[in-house]
Amino acid sequence: MRVSTFQIIKGRIANVRKLLLEVSEDCNLRCRYCVYSGKFLDRRAHSNRLMSWDMAKKIHRLFLQLAG
Numbered sequence: 001m002r003v004s005t006f007q008i009i010k011g012r013i014a015n016v017r018k019l020l021l022e023v024s025e026d027c028n029l030r031c032r033y034c035v036y037s038g039k040f041l042d043r044r045a046h047s048n049r050l051m052s053w054d055m056a057k058k059i060h061r062l063f064l065q066l067a068g
């Protein structure tokens, strides 16, 4: 029996009770050791990109659908 990606994700977050959205890539602390400092390969660097309100609402809706 094949299991859909939706079912796999739903199974993995079935007991998750918190949703944390990283709505900005623009942390103002800028620690030297930060994984987002731009010194690490294959990692994004700090930027002024923000998550849109529409995207945050979509994620929230999906989370409630999967975790509920």
Ligand code: SF4
Pocket: 027, 028, 029, 030, 031, 033, 034, 035, 036
């Ligand atoms: S480690 Fe990176 S993301 Fe965390 S507080 Fe420092 S600069 Fe910000």
